[in-house]
Amino acid sequence: xxxxxxxxxxxGESWVLGHKMxxxxxxAAAIGAAMMVCAGGDVAAQQRGAGWSWVVDGLAVYQFEADxxxxxxxxxxxxxxxxxxxxxxxxxxxxxxxxxxxxLDYDFAGPAPWGNVTDFRxxxxxxxxxxxxxAVFVSPQVRWDYESGASASDSMxxxxxxxVSWKINPNLRIGPAMGVFSELGTNGVEIFPALLVDWDIAxxxxxxxxxxxxxxxxxxxxxxxxxxxxxxxxLITRSEKVRFLLDNSGVAPxxxxxxxxxxxxxxxxxxxxxxxxxSAFAGAEFDGRxxxxxxxxxxxxxxxxxxxxxxxxxxxxxx
Numbered sequence: 001x002x003x004x005x006x007x008x009x010x011x012g013e014s015w016v017l018g019h020k021m022x023x024x025x026x027x028a029a030a031i032g033a034a035m036m037v038c039a040g041g042d043v044a045a046q047q048r049g050a051g052w053s054w055v056v057d058g059l060a061v062y063q064f065e066a067d068x069x070x071x072x073x074x075x076x077x078x079x080x081x082x083x084x085x086x087x088x089x090x091x092x093x094x095x096x097x098x099x100x101x102x103x104l105d106y107d108f109a110g111p112a113p114w115g116n117v118t119d120f121r122x123x124x125x126x127x128x129x130x131x132x133x134x135a136v137f138v139s140p141q142v143r144w145d146y147e148s149g150a151s152a153s154d155s156m157x158x159x160x161x162x163x164v165s166w167k168i169n170p171n172l173r174i175g176p177a178m179g180v181f182s183e184l185g186t187n188g189v190e191i192f193p194a195l196l197v198d199w200d201i202a203x204x205x206x207x208x209x210x211x212x213x214x215x216x217x218x219x220x221x222x223x224x225x226x227x228x229x230x231x232x233x234x235l236i237t238r239s240e241k242v243r244f245l246l247d248n249s250g251v252a253p254x255x256x257x258x259x260x261x262x263x264x265x266x267x268x269x270x271x272x273x274x275x276x277x278x279s280a281f282a283g284a285e286f287d288g289r290x291x292x293x294x295x296x297x298x299x300x301x302x303x304x305x306x307x308x309x310x311x312x313x314x315x316x317x318x319x
Contacts, residue, residue: 061312072110
C-alpha cells in the first residue's frame with residue numbers, strides 16, 4: 001500500500017513555483033512560515049493529539065571562495081535560526097507565531113561592496129481545511145534586512161502570501177496561490193501568482209515545490225527519494241535573492257545591496273525520531289550576482305560571480 005502524501009502528514013509543506021522561480025527572500029520566508037505551522041502542528045498532533053507545540057529549526061551554510069567579474073574574490077557564511085509556537089486542532093486548523101534571526105557574513109578579498117548583513121522576521125501563518133480535500137493558508141510577515149551599521153527600522157518590508165490547494169487523488173495535492181509584498185528600495189509592491197504542488201510520482205519518489213532545507217532561503221523544486229523510513233535523498237534547486245539596507249558609507253551610502261544566485265544541491269535527510277530532522281547538503285551556486293543601488297534606486301554597481309561550491313547542514317526539532 002502506498003504511503004500517504006507528504007502533504008497528508010506535513011500539511012501545507014510547499015513552496016511556490018510560478019512562471020519562473022520567484023527570487024524574493026521575503027516571499028520564501030512567508031511561505032516557509034505557512035508550511036512550518038502546518039508541519040509542526042500536524043507532527044505534534046500525531047505525537048500527542050491536538051494542541052500547542054514549539055518548533056525550532058536552523059541552517060548553516062558555507063559558500064566557498066568565488067571570483068568576481070569586477071576583480072577580487074569573496075566567500076560567505078550564512079546562519080539562520082527560527083522558533084515559534086504552533087497550534088493545531090483535530091479539524092485541521094493550524095496557526096502560530098514564528099520569529100527568525102539570520103546572519104550573512106561576507107569575506108571579500110578586494111574592494112568590499114558591503115559588510116555583514118542581519119535578517120530578522122516575524123510571521124503569523126494560519127491554515128484551515130474546507131470540504132473533504134481542500135486546504136487554505138494565509139501568512140502575513142514583517143521582515144528587516146540591513147547591513148551592520150545601518151538603521152534596522154528603515155529596512156522593514158512586509159506582505160502576505162495565501163493559497164488554496166486540493167487533494168486531487170491519493171498521490172497529488174495542487175492549487176493556486178498569490179503573494180503581495182513590498183520591496184526594499186522601491187515604493188511599489190510585488191504581486192505574483194504561484195502554484196503549490198506535492199506529487200508522489202512513483203513508489204518512494206516525490207516531486208514538490210517543497211520544503212527545501214530547514215530554514216533555507218528561497219523557493220525551489222525538490223525531487224526526493226525515500227531510501228528508508230528514516231532517510232531521504234533529495235536533489236534540490238531553488239532561486240535566492242536577498243535585498244538589504246546599506247549603511248551610510250561606501251559606494252552607495254544609504255542604498256540597497258542585493259545578493260542573488262541559483263543553488264543546486266544534493267541533500268541527505270535523517271529522521272531519528274518524529275520530533276527531530278537532520279540534513280546535510282552540498283552543491284554549488286550558479287548565476288550569482290552582487291548589486292548595489294543608490295537611494296534613488298539606480299544601479300551603481302553590478303558584478304557576477306563564478307559558480308561557487310557550497311556545503312552545510314540544517315535541523316528541525318518539534319516539542
